[in-house]
Amino acid sequence: MSLVAYLVVAALLMVAGLAMVASRRSLIHVLIGLELVLNASALNFVAFDRYSGGGQEGQLAALFVIVVAAAEAALGLAIVLHAYSSKGSIRPDDFRSLGDS
Amino acid sequence: MTGEVLAFSLFSAMAVGGAGLALFHRSAIHSAFALLASFLGVAGLYLNLGADFLAVTQVLLYAGGILVLYLFGLMLVPPEGEAPRPGRRALALVLAAAPVAIFLIAFLARSSWGDPSRLPEPEGTVRGIGLALLTPDGWLVPFEYASILLLAALVGAVHLARRSAPKDDSP
Amino acid sequence: MRTGGWHGWSQTLADAIKLLTKEDILPSGADPVLFRLAPALVMGSALAMFAVLPFAPGIQFADLDLGIYFLLAIASLTTIGVIMAGWGSNNKWSLYGAMRGAAQAASYEIPLALSLIPPILHFGTFSLLNATEQQSGWGGMGWYVFSDAFWVAIPSFFLFLTASLAENRRAPFDLPESESELVAGFHTEYSGLRFAFFFLEEYAAMFATSAVATAYWLGGWNFPGMTLLAEGSAWLPWLGALAFLLKAMFLVCVMIWVRWTLPRLRIDQVMTLGWKYLTPLALGLMVAAAGWEAWRAMP
């Protein structure tokens, strides 16, 4: 297999994740879309690492991506649940009190 | 068709298919479950790339941890706002599809990247990763930062999840 | 259907036939895809665990470098299956059961994994086969629980058993299916072979965890007297497999015995036990084991 194949898969995952963030109307799905984006970047790390013939830096970076994703999931969900209990909604459009219009 | 190509096709189909299903499925919980397939597919791709430890970690943390967390969250809030707005969705898809096509072409134009014939044999990675994570010359400091990050996230999540505590405390 | 025979041996057979022939019901409000996928996922992951179990010399499906890590990862997938079943059934009891199962599994996975760290540190490997081979000393009695680190090994052994009881949703931690409140929890709506899958998964997981405990703490297939056998004897695999199965089955029996002995806990008690007692204890054991092994490794 060539590197390009992995990169294409990662690109597809990335785009799917971003599209999910852009189009789904639930904060939890926004978070899930972000997980896909993170997965795609981790996959890129590992693929480049493998095909550059180097050490394991790419795998380590992917490991840290997973750690960050775990932290993001925990905090993100806590925020979503808190938002739900205070506003009764998890639609991103309802959380715009910081916007100016 | 070698076994590697077969495995790659299978896993990438799982990954991309799961992601696509998660994107397009109307039901929130279904998209979450579709994500399981995507995560497992990515884990398989890691295996294909010789990163066995990472693959298992992906399953353990993403499928067993993070996804469970999301499912839990989905069960705690009512399924609302399911249907995306039509116009926005079309725009998103146009924007999403276009870069993908261009990416494919752009990358394939440079297919000289990463000569597969020179690849080293994959070998066990646990020892190397463990040593790299725990040697001061290696990734020890990022490793400790990651643990601090997780601790901070833990404390923050616990604080945020205490229901109505702010209301009781507020004067 | 009820049958007997000597000590009721044919009951199991009859149950199997009964479950195979029962009607496969799909509740009208259920989600057809999730409802059908859940038992397969659960059963598949339970069976995948068997891949890395070292039954005897030469009798193992795959000796992975990551053996126990892989097993833990696969075991965590059953949680998803439970949630899938609970959600797919479109039944409040099922959903409650699934949520309890998810919370419980997520909580107890931590002490479970941490309790495995002392043997992993001791043997320096994730591979169950390698760990078993390292316990062949002392004429087949060089088990981890008898090693110089026994004072860590024995508490971690009991910790592992307790956590795996909860992980496998066995009494006294069978909250997800507690029949007095939730009818049968997450698999209330299942019948026939699909129910059998959940049923079998539970016992398969029990056996797998017992086998892991055997391989890491109780010497695996090593048994006293094995040194009497000739080098490369053809008997060794069979006697080893017998020893392994006997030890594992003994632990399964202990689990069943516990089920009939202890009453079910409340969900808050389950969580309290997991987070406030078992997790700190497991962390302490981890530190103790690391300190002990580091001290031992010092020149």
Next chain:
Amino acid sequence: MMESLPMAAWVLAIPALPAAAWLLLVLGGRRAAPAAPWLATSAAALSALAAWVVFLERPWEGIPGGIWEGPWSWGFFLSSGGDGIAGLRATLSLDAISGALLPMVGTVAFLVHLFSVRYMRTDPRPGPYFAGLALFTASMAGMLLVENLLFFFVFWELMGFCSWLLIGHDSLNPSSPRPEAARAARKAFLTTRVGDLALLLGMVVLWKGFGTLSFTELAAAGGSAGSPPWLLAGGGLLLLGAMGKSAQFPLHVWLPDAMEGPTPVSAMIHAATMVAAGVILLVRSAAFLPDEILLAASVVGALTAFFAGTVALVSADLKKVLAWSTISQLGFMTAAVGVGGPGAALFHLHTHGFFKAGLFLAAGSVILACHHRQDLGGLGGLRRRMPMTWVATLVCAAALSGLPWLSGFHSKEAILSLALDGAALGGLPALTACLLFVAAALTPVYMFRMVFLTFHGEARSTEAREASEDSWLVRLPLAVLTVLAVVSARFWLFPVEEAPASEHWAGVLGTTLALGGVILAGLLFLLPVLSPAAFARFFGPLTGLARERWKFDALYAATFPPLFRLGGRAVDGIDSRLVDGLAHGIGRMAEAGGSAFRKLHRGRIQTYALLTLAGLLLLSVTLLLQGEAG
């Protein structure tokens, strides 16, 4: 070079005890104020005792190189060796120069402290005053005890700071604040700052040139260096620094104004500490300064000696006379270094320290007795009312005038003979010698003018008529300093340069001039034989010029403020137009950008995601185009 700890402890005590007193007083604040006089005085006494012990032990003798080093040293630990930069090491080091001067510094500082106990009794802020005095003493001792120009400079600056504090002391008097004191302190600080800046630049030049700032290493390297342009520049800057500190023409303007400070402070500054620093700097660097710079030093010194003497001749204020006489004597010292007599310069610094301190303390006694009346026109006839003060002033003035058998005779004779030796070369050295002899002739005239106008004749004011001598705290320092003014030449141990050719002639000529000057002063001011007014008319415009201090203050006032104002305006223009404009421009750009991007930033997460996608699209298109191009 390691030495036994007791000696090191004695040496360290000299600067450390006053420094500790300063620290205690600063930390103690108001609570420490009642204890301040005696705390600082006892610290100064012990410091002086230690200085005498060190002086008698002479630990530097017998050591090769003649430098005793304490067991402690500290370098900048920047070099790779971990031993610090070699040329920048702080060591406690003691050589013949510091050993010879420390007893004078310690004794005078102690006596000034003692005098201050009485003089400042009514002062509302004794804490800051004595803290400043103690720090002053510590800085001077520290400056003598370092062997490195960099740390020398540190203590040098500390002294500048202390003089600023002490000259301006009265400006913060809560009951009667004196803004003139603040102005004088500012003037002193700013004027010496010019010299300090020059010294700093000179240090940079020397460091670049020699790679070291240690005096011994500089001296060793300077002998063979000749006089390349950079060394000329560095030496000139060094000389400028010394001129600023030692109040040499044309940077002398601060010292007369510094009389605004309390009189003991003047004694401190003029005799023991501040102004001595410049001379010490010149003496220490004489070994590596090129001949051109030394010649310049001699000319500057001689010119200062002469010019300050003329101004002293016409000053109407008791303390101003003393101030100008100090400038004149410092001119002698500077010129001595220039004509190749650093030892003579130090010798004169040493003797001058004692009798100038005596003169100032006597002036302080007069001022105390006359309730701060210090104009010569309002004094007179104090001889009988204040005999002790009179004797002290008389002896010290005689010593300063260079009358035989007194300490000033020996030191001044050494300088004059060296100058006379050099005069044979003709040209500038001859001019130097001439100026110095004229200045030497002027000295007794203005000194005895002051003595006669203060202590003889009729009292010219009620304060002078009712004056009476103060307590033992005033008399004891005066008595001690009177004795020392006579004998201090006996315990001078630093070798003084010999000028065999003209030693005899200088002595005879100097004595003749001094005696002549005294007689002239007596004829003018004691016995009404000659009329001072007629004398003044005889010299005509020169008298006026001297009264106006040769118009230097007016010249500076006319030139520098407008120049600085012009420069300030230019800088202000740059600041307000260019810098502010830049800053405001950036601010406005950010503002404009903010209001532009605000349209995009509306808190909709999903809009952001769409934008990210668009960015991705843009990026991939760019990548694609690049791929085609390459």
